[in-house]
Amino acid sequence: METAKEVMKHLETTFGKQDCLARQRISSVLFASKMADGTTLDHMMKLNKHFQDFEGFGILFDLNFKIETIFASLSDAYGSFTMNYHMNKVVVKNVFELTNMLVEAKSTLKKSKVVALVIEKSS
Incomplete structure (x- = not known):
């Protein structure tokens, strides 16, 4: 590499590939x-971190x-929450608002455990 332009092109090529691998991971x-x-x-929090990592790459x-x-x-366990969210056409402003809803839903899920009674029928 003789010119600064060639050096810059080489660096751009090298680091561009690393960005691609990082996005893939x-x-x-x-x-x-x-x-x-x-x-x-x-x-x-983990999912939000992944979204922020993508935003760091401009995505x-x-x-x-x-x-x-x-x-x-x-x-x-959140199947009913998801169904209610879509059926009621709930609107959230951001992921943090959804997080609060999910944390609250978790506490109600614990309270309303469904108990199934299964008995054997004798003939």
Whole structure:
């Protein structure tokens, strides 16, 4: 490399590839995220960190995309919450508002455990 232009082009090529790999790692972790039982707040903080990491690369996601990604990562216990959210056409301003709703929903989920009674029928 003889000129500054060649050096800059080489650096741009090298670091551009690293950005691509970093975005790929972040997206792999983001889309593979699944909530462990009882970790609502921690899970939401991790997802929000991934969204912020993307924003560091200049990639901005629509709020609806973030919400659907979050819903896809929730445990099955939040199925009724997700259904009610969509049926009632709830509008949130940001991910933090949704986080508060999920934390509150978690406390009501604990209170309203469904008990199923299964009995064997004798003939």
